[in-house]
Amino acid sequence: MSQATTTAFQLCFRSLFDGRGFAFPCDRHGRVDLDGLSEQARLNYLYARAMVGRELSVPAIEPVPH
Structure with missing residues (x-):
């Protein structure tokens, strides 16, 4: 698959x-590459996962808007 598609x-x-x-x-x-995230982004991701149902909704996979 080419980069354009x-x-x-x-x-x-x-x-x-x-x-x-x-x-x-x-x-x-929906798989996130934790090794590819910055330290702050990794901490935010772990926080978000822990807060599902308390402060945040179940995550949704969405295309990145261009």
């Missing part, structure tokens, strides 16, 4: 309360 995806955790949330690059199956 490749679609990028993000895993989105939306806030249950204030409209804010988190988005992380992922593959089409």
Whole structure:
């Protein structure tokens, strides 16, 4: 598959309360490359996973807007 036809995806955790949330690059199956994230992004990802159902919704896989 060529680079031009490749679609990028993000895993989105939306806030249950204030409209804010988190988005992380992922593959089409929702897998996030933790080794490819910065330390702060990795901490945010782990926080988001822990807060599902408390502060954040179940994550959704979405195409990255261009």
